[in-house]
Amino acid sequence: MSHNLPTGSEPTAADLDRPLYTPIKRRSFFMYAGATAGATALVLAGCSKDDNNSPGMVNVGTGDVGVLNYAYALEQLEADFYTQVRSGSYYMGLGAGSAEKQIFDDLYYHEVIHRDFFKAAITAANATPIKALTTVYPTGTFNSKATVLATAKAFEDLGVAAYNGAAQYITTAQYLFIAGKIVSVEARHAALIRDLVTEGSFVGSDIVDIAGNSLEMSKLPSVVVATANTFLADGSKLDVSGLG
Amino acid sequence: MNFLQILSEIEKVDPEVYERLDSRRSVFKNMSGVGQKLTAAALPLFVGAIFNKAYAQTPGSLAVADVLTFALKLEYLEMYFYQQRTALVGLSAVNTAALSLIATDEANHVKFLRATLTSLGGTVLADPTASAFDFTGGKGSNAGPFADYRTNPATYLALAQSFEDTGVRAYKGAAPIASVMANKTVLTAALNIHSVEARHASHIRAMRRGGAASTNPSQAVAVSPYSAAPKSWVSGTDGGGAVPGTTNAIYGAGVSTGAGTAANVTYLAEDNTLQGGLTLSTTTSASFTGFPTTAFSEAFDEGLDVTTVSTIARLFTVTGNTLF
Numbered sequence: 001m002s003h004n005l006p007t008g009s010e011p012t013a014a015d016l017d018r019p020l021y022t023p024i025k026r027r028s029f030f031m032y033a034g035a036t037a038g039a040t041a042l043v044l045a046g047c048s049k050d051d052n053n054s055p056g057m058v059n060v061g062t063g064d065v066g067v068l069n070y071a072y073a074l075e076q077l078e079a080d081f082y083t084q085v086r087s088g089s090y091y092m093g094l095g096a097g098s099a100e101k102q103i104f105d106d107l108y109y110h111e112v113i114h115r116d117f118f119k120a121a122i123t124a125a126n127a128t129p130i131k132a133l134t135t136v137y138p139t140g141t142f143n144s145k146a147t148v149l150a151t152a153k154a155f156e157d158l159g160v161a162a163y164n165g166a167a168q169y170i171t172t173a174q175y176l177f178i179a180g181k182i183v184s185v186e187a188r189h190a191a192l193i194r195d196l197v198t199e200g201s202f203v204g205s206d207i208v209d210i211a212g213n214s215l216e217m218s219k220l221p222s223v224v225v226a227t228a229n230t231f232l233a234d235g236s237k238l239d240v241s242g243l244g
Numbered sequence: 245m246n247f248l249q250i251l252s253e254i255e256k257v258d259p260e261v262y263e264r265l266d267s268r269r270s271v272f273k274n275m276s277g278v279g280q281k282l283t284a285a286a287l288p289l290f291v292g293a294i295f296n297k298a299y300a301q302t303p304g305s306l307a308v309a310d311v312l313t314f315a316l317k318l319e320y321l322e323m324y325f326y327q328q329r330t331a332l333v334g335l336s337a338v339n340t341a342a343l344s345l346i347a348t349d350e351a352n353h354v355k356f357l358r359a360t361l362t363s364l365g366g367t368v369l370a371d372p373t374a375s376a377f378d379f380t381g382g383k384g385s386n387a388g389p390f391a392d393y394r395t396n397p398a399t400y401l402a403l404a405q406s407f408e409d410t411g412v413r414a415y416k417g418a419a420p421i422a423s424v425m426a427n428k429t430v431l432t433a434a435l436n437i438h439s440v441e442a443r444h445a446s447h448i449r450a451m452r453r454g455g456a457a458s459t460n461p462s463q464a465v466a467v468s469p470y471s472a473a474p475k476s477w478v479s480g481t482d483g484g485g486a487v488p489g490t491t492n493a494i495y496g497a498g499v500s501t502g503a504g505t506a507a508n509v510t511y512l513a514e515d516n517t518l519q520g521g522l523t524l525s526t527t528t529s530a531s532f533t534g535f536p537t538t539a540f541s542e543a544f545d546e547g548l549d550v551t552t553v554s555t556i557a558r559l560f561t562v563t564g565n566t567l568f
Contacts (some may be wrong), residue, residue: 099465106475109539116529117543121520164435168428173420177509178520180416180438181544185477187442188449188545192476195450195462199338202447203345208440210345214352215436 056235058130062242065127067169070221071179072118072129073238074162077231078155079115080135082108085152088142100196107152107189114182121178134233149197156190157207158227159183164218169243187216220244305503306550308423308430309361313369314504314550315434316357317567318414321557322350322407324374331394334456339397342451346404346444353437360433376565379403381490384562389490397456401448402486408445409478409485410494410548410556415441417498417547420506442545446476452486478545479538480515493556504550511549515541 060069085091085104094101122129141147163183170176191202209215221240229237306314326347335343361368382388393399415438418424424431447461453473454461467473469483478495485491498511505511517524517540524540526532532540554568561567 097465099463102465103476106477106539106542109535110477110543112531113524113535113539113543116531117519117522117524120522120529124521160439164432164439167419167435168432170425173422173425173506173508174520176425177416177420177506177547178544180419180435180547181519183435183439184412184416184442184545185543187439188446188477191443191446192450192462195447199460199462200342200345200447202342202443203349203440208349208443210348210352212352213356214349214440215356215433216439218432218436 057237057239058133058235059239059242060130061127064170064172064175065122065125066240066243067166067179068118068122068125068127068175069130070166070238070240070243071163071182072115072122073133074159074224074228075111075115075118076133077135077228078111078159079108080133081137081151081155081231082111084135084137084142085148088148090143090145090148103192103196110185110189131236133236135231135236136233137231149193152193153190153197154227156186156193158219158224159186160190160216161207161219162221162224164216165220165224166243305421305505305507306423308427309364309366311418311421311424311434311550312357312361312364312430314553315415315418315437316354316361316369317372318411318553318557319350319353319357320372320567321377321560322411323347323354324377325379325403325407325560326350327374328379328394329400332397332400332456333395335397336457336459338459339451339456339461342447343404346447349440349444353440356433356437360430372565372567376562376567377560378562379560381559384564389487398452401452401456402491404448405445405452405474405486406491406494408441408448410553411441412438412445412545413494413548414550414553416545417506417509417511417549417553419547420509421504422507449474449476475542477542478514479542481513490559493552498547498549498552500549502549502551504554509547511552512546514546516544516546517541519544 058073060066060073082104086108091101091104094104119129137151138147141151160183163179163186167176167179167183170179190207194201194204203210203214205211207217209217221243225238225240232238326343329343329347332340332343358368378384378386378388379393380386380388380391382391390399390403393403415434419431419434419438424434450461450464451458453464453466455464458464464473466475466479468479470479471483471485471488474482474486481492481495485494495514497513499505500510512518522528524532524543526535526537557568
């Protein structure tokens, strides 16, 4: 249904760097008008979501809210991962003042903050966040340094590639700015985790085109979820067909 | 939904509404073309689209070539800076290799931006050459506050962190500029440079924690207030940065109006915890209980506007040079 609507009809969020509820003033009525139209658009997006859903998959939706839900899904994955890291035997064995403990604590804080921020931001945009996703990991993932670091590396690199690849679908400047604020933190994480695996691998040739232009190799949502879905249980796997 | 009644209501708070819509008459042509296909449910949505166009902020900011040219200037600064690494004393092999990797990346970024600007047409910025810069911060005297940067790794890495963090903030600040957002190819490429600069910044910070001779910088422990031994991410304002008193602006607030800014975006200092209208703290979500307060600013980097970045960059150009 929504894909038949004219372009430019995506919900325009209230200014993200300002309070969400402000008195309607002369000359700022457009904020109110935009919010009303946005709410309507989301109802319509909801219709199309049900129509197009793959059975048992979580459809992130379309437009800016679709991208926000896509980011919310990936942040759920990361936040859940670091939550479990902190109760696994590898982390429990780390020294109180060790660099690795400090790093995994920070990564846990950051990703949980990202996750709950997106849930709140989607709700504030009068949209519905996707459900809490159920994750799956290979047995023993959290018990060895090697598997924790390898999985962290996969998630952080994937997160960077995902934000870079999905930014082009964002139509609201404030949302793009927020995505930029998060992706560079993810890139800082990714570089450090890679260095923990192999010192000096922070811009490895598997993720940065150093033989060419030295650009990060961003990934489209369909490519990202092919990997992300291997860590998500049936019923929590992502459908990103509405993006792009 | 009565469209004319809506306009009448808007006129009460904005007498210029008809004028706004009239100057954008083309939206009505569009409307008549699709009007028959619009259902009653979709009408408010379409009306919203019209108002968004009528009230959109006038794009008074930079054209995409201007933004890319500005990025090219910053990449030249970085490229010429990393070319100066060869006389450093006391670096471990892994640290020497890392600086070499970063130098390659920055040279590649210069080449890429030049090629992109060429493909867009118009004149491409002339190579400013190494003579445009004085990385000692001496404006051409070669005797500024960073006078020993060519040989002393501590000074060199302090500058490297400053340039990388500035670069990250600059690309982030420019991404939401309307002309960049409108060109998806340029936007994606700029972000693909942005994250590489963030990786560099992360690694340089680890090198500063570990020291020049370290063979495993990632294992070094960060120490508050994170000026001398920073985390790999920015925590608050990092105690003023690598050289407090000189580098504070790199972590400070920008200006949010004028050319070189994106509409509806606010360029705040790195210790900002207000994101999307939400003030993030230990009480924002039940999950945040017990989190250190520093985590809320660390989780988000902040962007900077072109004017503020230029002011920072001018600390490292020679007197009389007008690159920035």
